[in-house]
Amino acid sequence: MSQIPQFLVDNLFTTSATTSRPHITLTWAQSLDSKIAGPGGQRVILSGPESMLMTHWMRSMHDAILIGVNTLILDNPRLQANLLPPSLNLPPPQPLILDPKLRFPITSRILNEWNTKPDQRGKTMRQPWIICGENVPTERVREVEGAGARVVLVKLDDRAHIPPSSLPSILTSLGLRSVMIEGGSRILSTFLHCPKRDDGSKLVNSVVVTVAPMFIGEGIGVVPEGEDVGLPALKTVHTEKMGKDAVMICAVE
Numbered sequence: 019m020s021q022i023p024q025f026l027v028d029n030l031f032t033t034s035a036t037t038s039r040p041h042i043t044l045t046w047a048q049s050l051d052s053k054i055a056g057p058g059g060q061r062v063i064l065s066g067p068e069s070m071l072m073t074h075w076m077r078s079m080h081d082a083i084l085i086g087v088n089t090l091i092l093d094n095p096r097l098q099a100n101l102l103p104p105s106l107n108l109p110p111p112q113p114l115i116l117d118p119k120l121r122f123p124i125t126s127r128i129l130n131e132w133n134t135k136p137d138q139r140g141k142t143m144r145q146p147w148i149i150c151g152e153n154v155p156t157e158r159v160r161e162v163e164g165a166g167a168r169v170v171l172v173k174l175d176d177r178a179h180i181p182p183s184s185l186p187s188i189l190t191s192l193g194l195r196s197v198m199i200e201g202g203s204r205i206l207s208t209f210l211h212c213p214k215r216d217d218g219s220k221l222v223n224s225v226v227v228t229v230a231p232m233f234i235g236e237g238i239g240v241v242p243e244g245e246d247v248g249l250p251a252l253k254t255v256h257t258e259k260m261g262k263d264a265v266m267i268c269a270v271e
């Protein structure tokens with residue numbers, strides 16, 4: 019697959035085509051028993067080579083990739099589109115971490131690679147941007163910025179979370195027109211449970227799910243236990259078989 023999958027081109031951004039508001043895609047890979055990771059959050063490779071490559075194409079189609087700080091801590095991901103041919107010179111997506119208390123480990127791979135591969139800056143990677151609460155102590159902000167990341171301070175909600183409804187305006191203020199939210203479970207849950215943006219429009223434009231034909235058993239669910247009520251209705255826009263996996267693109271009703 020040396021070219022962007024046509025079904026993504028045809029179906030991903032159609033759900034926001036008539037608006038200039040930032041496009042929000044929620045995406046994850048799950049087992050048949052609706053798990054996204056193993057016991058204790060252990061990473062499980064669910065996607066086969068074809069759907070993993072598709073995920074990297076999807077990363078390159080968005081201005082930014084967003085994850086929660088637990089996923090950063092547990093998976094230590096790279097958040098790049100490194101499976102795509104470098105000869106395409108595609109602009110790398112902007113990594114965003116939702117991290118209310120600024121727990122961001124300065125030893126993380128995304129920051130280490132940013133610091134140790136200056137020749138790749140802007141080519142395959144961008145500086146990690148960490149979105150945290152405006153009440154985080156200044157010394158801690160200085161420490162993380164001194165280590166090389168950018169810290170963006172925002173107002174938290176009454177649960178001390180970054181309010182999902184305010185993400186679009188945060189994106190706009192950062193010059194980002196689209197985001198692919200990759201998880202984990204808590205982040206997926208709060209975005210699925212929040213129907214509207216601060217301006218009253220629909221929050222999530224597309225949901226893209228890779229379903230792998232396997233069972234995990236004990237593990238981390240798509241949403242945390244007890245949060246599987248009040249989830250929105252989805253409408254299937256497209257289903258594609260990719261290797262052993264099925265990929266569904268849905269719109270939130």
Ligand SMILES: NC(=O)c1ccc[n+]([C@@H]2O[C@H](COP(=O)([O-])OP(=O)(O)OC[C@H]3O[C@@H](n4cnc5c(N)ncnc54)[C@H](O)[C@@H]3O)[C@@H](O)[C@H]2O)c1
Nearest residue numbers: 046047054055059086088089116180201202203204205208
């Ligand atoms: N299979 C997949 O596609 C996939 C993708 C990503 C992560 N994962 C798995 O998910 C697990 C981590 O999930 P998790 O739920 O523990 O953590 P998470 O990655 O969802 O991060 C949760 C943290 O994000 C912060 N946060 C900021 N704003 C928030 C908001 N509005 N709502 C909720 N939290 C907010 C809080 O500090 C919270 O503790 C890991 O095991 C990882 O392997 C799987």
Ligand SMILES: Nc1nc(=O)c(N)c(NC[C@H](O)[C@H](O)[C@H](O)COP(=O)(O)O)[nH]1
Nearest residue numbers: 047062063064065073093095096097200
């Ligand atoms: N599409 C997908 N299939 C999987 O089987 C799986 N486990 C994840 N999990 C997403 C999670 O965010 C991981 O942390 C990144 O997939 C790490 O990959 P990178 O180093 O960023 O390329 N995502």
